[in-house]
Amino acid sequence: MLPVPARYYDGITATRQNVRAMLSEDGGALLILGGAQPAPLEWPLARLRAVGGAARKGHLVLALHDPANRADARPLAPARLTVTDPALIAALRARCHLARRDRRPGMRGRLVRRGALAAAAVGIMLFVILPRMADTLATLIPVEREITFGRSVVAQIERALGATDLGDLDCTAPAGTAALEVMTRRLSAGADLRYRLEVRVLDHAMVNAFAAPGGQIVIMRGLLDDATGPDAVAGVLAHEIAHVEARDATRHALRAAGSAGLLSMVIGDVTGGAAAVFLGERVMRASYTREAETGADRFALRMLNNAGVSSRGMAAFFDGLAEAEQEGGPGRLPTYLSSHPDSAARADVAEANAADQRATSPVISDAEWQALLAICD
Amino acid sequence: MTHEQGRLGGEYHGTQGPLFWLAVRTAMLTALTLGVYRFWAKTRIRRYVWSSVGADGDAFEYTGTGLEKFLGFLAAIVILAVYLGAVQMILFYFGLTLFGAAETQAELFLQFGAFGITSLAILPLVFFAQYRARRYRLARTRWRGLRFGAEAAAWGYVWRAMIYWAIALLSLGLLWPLMTFRLAQYKADRSWYGNARFRQNGRWTGLYAAMKQLFVALGLMVLAAIFAAIQLYVLAGLWATLGAIWFSVGLLSYRVNAFVYLTENLVLEVPGADDVTFGTSPQTWNVLWQMVGGSMAVFAATGLVFGLLGAGPLLLIGLEAVPLHVLIVPSVLLYMLALAISGALWLIWVAQPILRHVVTRCTAQGTGALNGVAQRAGDSGADAEGFADALDIGGAF
Numbered sequence: 036m037l038p039v040p041a042r043y044y045d046g047i048t049a050t051r052q053n054v055r056a057m058l059s060e061d062g063g064a065l066l067i068l069g070g071a072q073p074a075p076l077e078w079p080l081a082r083l084r085a086v087g088g089a090a091r092k093g094h095l096v097l098a099l100h101d102p103a104n105r106a107d108a109r110p111l112a113p114a115r116l117t118v119t120d121p122a123l124i125a126a127l128r129a130r131c132h133l134a135r136r137d138r139r140p141g142m143r144g145r146l147v148r149r150g151a152l153a154a155a156a157v158g159i160m161l162f163v164i165l166p167r168m169a170d171t172l173a174t175l176i177p178v179e180r181e182i183t184f185g186r187s188v189v190a191q192i193e194r195a196l197g198a199t200d201l202g203d204l205d206c207t208a209p210a211g212t213a214a215l216e217v218m219t220r221r222l223s224a225g226a227d228l229r230y231r232l233e234v235r236v237l238d239h240a241m242v243n244a245f246a247a248p249g250g251q252i253v254i255m256r257g258l259l260d261d262a263t264g265p266d267a268v269a270g271v272l273a274h275e276i277a278h279v280e281a282r283d284a285t286r287h288a289l290r291a292a293g294s295a296g297l298l299s300m301v302i303g304d305v306t307g308g309a310a311a312v313f314l315g316e317r318v319m320r321a322s323y324t325r326e327a328e329t330g331a332d333r334f335a336l337r338m339l340n341n342a343g344v345s346s347r348g349m350a351a352f353f354d355g356l357a358e359a360e361q362e363g364g365p366g367r368l369p370t371y372l373s374s375h376p377d378s379a380a381r382a383d384v385a386e387a388n389a390a391d392q393r394a395t396s397p398v399i400s401d402a403e404w405q406a407l408l409a410i411c412d
Numbered sequence: 413m414t415h416e417q418g419r420l421g422g423e424y425h426g427t428q429g430p431l432f433w434l435a436v437r438t439a440m441l442t443a444l445t446l447g448v449y450r451f452w453a454k455t456r457i458r459r460y461v462w463s464s465v466g467a468d469g470d471a472f473e474y475t476g477t478g479l480e481k482f483l484g485f486l487a488a489i490v491i492l493a494v495y496l497g498a499v500q501m502i503l504f505y506f507g508l509t510l511f512g513a514a515e516t517q518a519e520l521f522l523q524f525g526a527f528g529i530t531s532l533a534i535l536p537l538v539f540f541a542q543y544r545a546r547r548y549r550l551a552r553t554r555w556r557g558l559r560f561g562a563e564a565a566a567w568g569y570v571w572r573a574m575i576y577w578a579i580a581l582l583s584l585g586l587l588w589p590l591m592t593f594r595l596a597q598y599k600a601d602r603s604w605y606g607n608a609r610f611r612q613n614g615r616w617t618g619l620y621a622a623m624k625q626l627f628v629a630l631g632l633m634v635l636a637a638i639f640a641a642i643q644l645y646v647l648a649g650l651w652a653t654l655g656a657i658w659f660s661v662g663l664l665s666y667r668v669n670a671f672v673y674l675t676e677n678l679v680l681e682v683p684g685a686d687d688v689t690f691g692t693s694p695q696t697w698n699v700l701w702q703m704v705g706g707s708m709a710v711f712a713a714t715g716l717v718f719g720l721l722g723a724g725p726l727l728l729i730g731l732e733a734v735p736l737h738v739l740i741v742p743s744v745l746l747y748m749l750a751l752a753i754s755g756a757l758w759l760i761w762v763a764q765p766i767l768r769h770v771v772t773r774c775t776a777q778g779t780g781a782l783n784g785v786a787q788r789a790g791d792s793g794a795d796a797e798g799f800a801d802a803l804d805i806g807g808a809f
Contacts, residue, residue, distance in 0.1 A: 042470070044557030049606060049785040051470075051556065087473045088460030091425040096463075096471065106790025108477045108552060113787065115557045117470070142479060149486040156490040168498065172505045289505065297493055300802050302447045 039120035043070050046113025056118060058126060065097075065127070067116060084111060085133035095124045100137055110137050157301060161294050169289035173282045178230065181285055182249030188284070189235075189247050196239050206236040206256060211410025214403035218265065221342050221398055222273050230279050234272065238411045242359075244271050246278035248285040256411045261355065265407070266348025269398040270335060270385065273349075277334035283327045332381055336388045345395040346385045353382035418779035422771040425471070426464030428760040434460055435759050439752035451485060451801065452478030454809075457759075461809050462553065465771050468779075476552035476796070484548075484796030492537075492802050499533050534803075536570045541799035543569040543599070550603060551791035556782070558606035561791050565602050572598055585626075589619030589670070596674050606785040607683060614677030622669030625662035625696075629655050664703070665696040675774065685781035692774045699766055706762035714754040721746045763809070 038055035045052065052070030058080075059066050065083060067076040082100040086109075089095070094117060101112040118124055127133065190201055198204045219234050230250030242257040252275045254268070262268045278284060339346045357378040399407070438453030455478040462474035547562040554560070576591035593616035600612035632655030639648035672692055680688040725743045728734050 044470075046557040047787050048783070049556040049558050050783040086475070087463035087471060088456070088458075090427070090430065090460050090464035091466070091471055094471065096473065107475055108480050108796075109475055111475075113557060115473070115554075145483060146479070149483050153486040153489040153493075156493040160493045164494075164498075172502075176505070293498070300492060300804070301489065 036123070036126070038066075038068055039118070039123050041067070041119070041123075042117040043067055044115045045071070046115065054116075056116065056120075056123060058123070058130075062130070065116075078116075080127070080131045083127065083131045083133060084135060084137070086111065086115065093121065093124075094119055095127065095133075097127075097133075100135075102137070102139075105139075110139060157297060160297060165290055165293040165297075169286045169293065172289050173286040176285060178249065181282075182230075182251075184288075185247040185249030185251040185284070188288075189251050189253060192245075192247075192253070193237065196237065196241075204237040204239060206238050206411035208406070208410045208412060210403075210406035211236070211408075214399050214407040215410070217403060218269055218272060218399050218407075219276075221344070222269060222338050223276060225341055226276075226338060228276070228280060232276065232279065236410050244275055246275040246284055248282070248288065250279050252276065252279065259408055259410070262348075263351040263355070264348055265397055265399045265404040266345050267352040268348075268407070269342075269344050270339065270346060270349025270352055273335035273338040274331050276338065277331035278327070280334065281327065281330060283324075283331070287324065287327075332384065336385065340388070340392060342398070343393070343395050344398045345389055345392060347389040348398075350382045350385035350389060353378045353385060357382060418777070418782075420467040420776045420779045422774040423466045423469075424464055424768040424771045425466065426461060426764055426768070428764070431457070431460055431764060432756045432760050435756035436749075436752045439755055440748060443748040443752065448482070449478075451481035454478075455481060458549075458809055461764075461767070465767075467555075467776070470556050473554040474552055475554055476548070480796045481798070481801065484794075484798030485801045486798070488795055488798030488802045492799070495537070536574065537799065538803060538805060539570045539573040540566050541797075541803050541805055542573075544794050545797040545800035545805070546599060547791070548794060548797045555605070558785060558787050559790065561604045561788050562599070563602040563604075564794065565598075569595070569598055588666075589623065590616045592616075592670050593619055593674070600674075600678060604788055605680060606788050608688075608785045609681050611679050611681055611687075612674065612677060613679060614673060618673055618677070619670050622666050622673060623662075624669075625658065625665040629659035629662045632658055661696070661700060664700055668694055668696045668699055671770075680776075680781075682781040682784050683786075685784045686778055688779055688781050689777045690774065691777065692770070694770045694773050698769050702762060702765045702769065706765060707758075709761050710754065710757045713757050714750070717753050718750045721750045767809075 036058050038057040041054050041056040043052040043054040044050075050071075052072075054070040055068045057066050057068070058064070059077065062080075064080060065078040067078065078097070078099055084098055084100050086096050086098050097116045097118065098114065099112040100110060102110050104110050104112060107113075118127070193201055193204055196204060215234055215236065219232055223232060232250050232252060234252045234254065236254050236256060236259065239255045240257040240260075241255045242261045244252070244254045244258050246252050252272065254271070254275075258271065259268060262271075335349070336346055339349065397404075434456060438449065438456055441449040442453050455474070455476055458474045458476065462472045465472045543566040547564070547566070550560040550562045573595055576594055580588045580591040593612075593614070597612040600610045603610045632651055636648045636651035636655055639645075639651060672694065675690050675692040678690050680690075682688060725739050725746065728739060729736065
């Protein structure tokens with residue numbers, strides 16, 4: 036093979052050296068002739084690496100592997116040789132492992148240590164510090180601010196459910212509203228509640244109920260339709276009242292605000308990153324709401340006991356949920372369930388509680404129950 | 413004055429095909445690894461883009477690695493996890509306590525104030541990350557075998573940036589050129605090519621010429637206000653719309669012309685030789701066309717890609733040929749592929765053409781002096797842009 040022209044930069048100055056390059060006789064090295072060097076340079080093919088992204092066709096920029104170089108990210112010697120001769124490029128590509136990635140020793144250890152440290156920092160923030168901070172901050176928020184916040188949360192949900200104007204979905208049949216009021220009074224009588232409860236029914240087929248911050252409780256018509264009787268609705272209502280009292284919604288909103296920021300930082304703004312953050316948030320929420328749900332169930336049972344309402348209705352409601360879970364039918368209950376404990380187990384707890392209850396009476400009269408069922412008509 | 417011989421023009425050798433496939437491949441890998449691969453993805457794309465840029469047949473070289481970026485990110489995460497998590501929650505808390513019910517002006521003002529104060533807590537980190545990211549990129553850039561570099565001066569940049577931004581905002585944009593110039597100067601004067609230092613000459617008032625189109629837009633707005641005052645609302649609306657469009661074009665024009673002014677007043681001080689000077693002549697209209705036309709093409713093509721890739725799963729759902737849950741994984745993958753293609757199209761139809769336009773319109777004079785430039789010591793790269801990655805700031809490449 037004859038020597039071909041090439042460009043050489045020695046990595047010491049920016050002076051271009053027009054050199055000639057060729058493979059050595061034994062084929063084990065690339066010889067660089069001419070330029071400022073007194074003797075030809077011999078670059079062993081085994082140490083030859085291509086640099087850069089090679090965007091320019093017909094150009095190959097070469098450097099030598101140098102494990103001793105710790106000043107650069109890649110362990111390459113500073114000199115560069117640009118070859119443009121197609122035959123030499125082809126020969127080099129055929130004989131050398133030009134794209135080889137040279138790892139420095141100890142990098143794996145660094146990666147593991149840093150990774151563990153970062154995971155620990157994020158984990159501690161997400162699971163220890165942010166929840167604690169959220170609990171503290173939740174108790175510091177003035178109740179009236181919480182109520183305003185709760186209103187806007189409910190308004191958002193109304194819009195999401197398809198209300199063009201706020202209040203479109205409100206169910207306000209007077210007799211039904213009165214029945215709901217009776218139920219709420221009976222449950223909260225004797226309980227010293229921090230919040231003034233505002234219970235509403237929205238005209239939507241979803242079997243769901245939720246508590247927004249500041250005492251707002253929303254029951255969907257679907258839940259009334261699905262309930263086995265007034266006591267079941269009372270069980271759900273008591274459960275939501277428990278959430279209100281524990282300020283769960285506010286705490287979760289605070290926690291989500293902190294953790295969503297962190298998660299999006301970790302996962303980054305990548306393709307589908309937003310979806311990943313959303314999923315991560317869901318998973319985390321599910322993990323820490325279980326505790327809140329169990330607590331709310333306990334509180335709800337106490338309320339039912341105090342009010343003399345049988346928790347058998349609540350048990351029946353959970354049984355219904357458990358069945359729906361097993362069917363997994365489309366459109367039924369997934370939101371209500373995702374973050375809740377196993378429904379069958381909750382039903383058992385409610386059933387066991389019912390067995391120990393003293394005298395009970397239906398939470399509202401049959402006429403009132405019929406009125407409540409017709410609240411959206 | 414330059415006495416040395418030599419004049420170099422910028423070259424750009426990148427093409428659409430390789431960059432497109434590189435971007436699609438790396439974006440898919442990024443999605444499949446839940447974002448971990450993004451450091452390698454960015455590095456590989458930079459390697460390609462850097463090697464596309466050259467002068468006198470010598471291409472630039474990007475020597476960074478994905479691994480060091482990932483390590484830098486992990487280090488930044490530790491600090492930011494604590495800081496950001498706490499700040500965000502407190503921000504939300506203030507948002508809550510001052511929520512909605514602002515009935516008086518004063519309350520409204522307080523509300524914005526609270527948001528402002530908490531975002532101020534993030535701002536220094538953003539400037540810090542910006543400077544460090546630039547320093548890292550320079551430290552990992554080589555040309556003709558020599559390293560570029562920047563001095564470790566991020567905190568000095570932070571407080572200057574805060575002050576100049578405040579001045580620019582408080583002056584309602586009138587002192588914007590002061591900020592542009594001083595911050596550019598701070599960065600340029602601390603940048604090196606080998607042992608040669610860059611120096612930003614010129615005056616900040618020289619940037620006012622670049623604001624010409626913005627003043628025209630202001631004039632249109634004033635006209636609109638006058639029409640509104642004399643109750644010619646249709647005319648007012650027309651002029652206001654024109655003014656708004658002119659304003660956004662004016663912003664781009666300012667960026668382009670400020671870049672021209674700064675470049676033409678930039679010199680490279682080669683020790684023992686004459687300065688190398690620079691020139692550039694990008695055209696606002698060309699950049700605008702690449703941005704608007706390119707974005708529209710990307711938008712249309714993205715719609716097409718989503719339609720084509722979405723047709724398969726939708727058809728299968730419609731025919732009820734396969735159970736829904738079987739389709740979840742392929743659908744998610746197709747969705748990611750469509751997003752990756754869209755991002756790659758943006759790269760080749762918007763970002764790369766603009767870069768090509770700007771690079772090929774840059775020149776350097778007196779480049780004979782470059783032969784006297786010597787190598788500089790390596791820079792560890794600090795956090796390897798970790799803060800910028802974590803805070804998600806940074807440009808196209």
